[in-house]
Amino acid sequence: MRESAAERHDRLLALVRENGTARVAELADRLGVSPVTARRDVEALAARGLLDRVHGQVSWPARHAAPSVAGSAAGAAGAVRAAGARRSGEGLVLGLLAPSATYYFAEVIRGAHEAAANAGARLILRISDYRPEEDRARTEGLLAAGAEGVLVAPGWRGPEDRPAYGDWLAELPVPAVLLERRADPGSPLDALDRVVSDHGHGVLLALRHLLGLGRGTPLLVARGDSPTALAVRAGYAEALATLDLTAPGPVIDSVPADQDPAGFEAAVRALHEAVASGRAGAAVVHNDVDAIEIVRRLAELGVKVPEDLALIAYDDEVAALADTPLTAVAPPKRQVGRHATELLVERLTETGQEESARRHLSLLPRLRVRSSCGAPGGVHPA
Template sequence: MTDGDAKPVFGIARRERIMDELRQSGAVRVADLAREFEVSELTIRRDIGELAERGLVTRVHGGATLRSRLDTTVTPRATGGAPRYRVGMVVPSLSYYWPQVVIGARAAATELGVQLVLRGASYEADDQRRQMNSLVESGSFHGLIAAPENQGPDGHALLNWLEGLQIPVVLAERRAPSALALSTVEWVTTDHVFGGALAASHLASLGHRRVGILTSSQSPTSGQLRQGWERAIGELGLEATVDLNASLDYMEGPDRETFAASLLDRVRKTGTTGMLIHSDPQALLVQQHALDNGWSVPGDLSIIAYDDEVAENGSPPVTALRPPKQHVGRRAVEIMLARLEEGADRPVERVQVVPTLQVRESTAAV
């Protein structure tokens, strides 16, 4: 297609696809986009220029990135003035899982005129509250997006504290137990219960009947995964042969080897042929230990991971359930903006989105 053939509607669609690619990878190259869309590099540069003028991207040599706060090339008039709202965001990690959630949130914030201020915390409730409280006490934020601890007395106390804040709160990949009866906190989460059921269904479709699960004892996702898994294996007539909750990726080398050896010994003795393992690092550690000890994956054991952060880097690549992490971040910002604009009369919104199954070489028919 030549530049002369492009119609305005196609130009808009092309720019939307450029933004989609930026949200996915964080950066794009002009040459790659020109080949993909079958247009000249000049056309892509014009697209990027228009997106940059609207304050959506930052132009770099040979391409573009999502808009950086350090980008001062766009005038206030081009972006419609200063951000309408300032929203804090606190996540428990900046190295695993959460970067994709943050990318989605930042993209939505840029498009919607929201200034998003990010803080990283740990998985400890006290640290999370300290980081959140620092933002709240500054008095300069209109709302808070958070991923707090939500289990046990400390988690419940933190959720009750969030409920009592004078600014809107939206949870990302977290929800409050029904027993707390929170009435104002909103959230957007992945339906991890469905993810557990989807894993069991995939193994059943391949003929597996004796199956196991290993979840991370430190992850709030594990309990929801187990709900879906246990319900599904009962309905599908599968036999639960291995059921463990541990933190294999946090163990020291010798302890990890001992645990993995014990796990595989149990797998062999029970005739287990398929396992769901959360999270990716635990799945890859089990896979590697199995291969090092002469097992075949998936010949002797099919493995499904949960998170899909690094599962495709396994050898062979590991089948995984992929939560829509960027979409979770985007929807959290959208829900926050709707709350800020419509006020207290807007119904409280609590959203679940569904993970997808990425089938790779680590699962096969029995």
């Protein structure tokens, strides 16, 4: 994917902030762009007051915070104290780093934007495209653009990304709230405020509903390429233990049909075999898009939903638009963005001598019942 100008500016600002000063030719080399492009970027950032430029060299403005996210928090602390003097969020600048601006995170961003507007604050956005190695530079860009506090959903893809690309978040010189991401217990990130969906509860809702329909223990068909997917898998194991059940078979690895046709076909065939053999009469599928494609392919193989297989999708982004509208677990995405923003504004406007306790807020998903499980429709709360 081609890098946008905003992303390149973030990387440039991060390089200057880290080193204090840099020559334009050096920046061009480090960024992998032509000297003309680097010079044009420097001029644009200097015009916005984000850099000082003198004789082919740029430097981090002395009026801004010191040149590293972790280092010299004095300037940022002063900004936070000034913000703390406000009794509302009016005039605040908030930063939001998200791994995507579409699908799941579109609603999270929308909720954050609504809450910022209600508080009189301005929200600025950076997208990482699930490249956790770019998260720090993107956040540097938010700080350079004036963010006084940040909402961060790191672009982690697997469990190995959390320790590799996470600890720097705990060193930020401004308040930070984690969005839809959990930290390892006892890690530096565990001391941050966070707002998340309780995906384990969402999976438990789905299993209890399918069991109540007399369909037997459901299989899980799930991706493994995002924190949400991993949380759904962990929630499935916890739900089975809570309900004292044994899975009718191993978790079936799901992959996007357009990216890995062979892997997708293997997942469909595994689910088809489980239904045909009588091992499974129900399934939970993460996510909606995969579930729609799976239902379509199963029909071609002679398996009907919900007659032969009761199915619940996870995410509820497009589940209602399927030929057979899919029952789905709906995480409270917009509320996550809203509550996280309200928490960040509260942090930035605290006026007491003692900072309030940090919070880990878990919001409960709902189950939206449609045609794919063979039950009357409606919304089932937690």
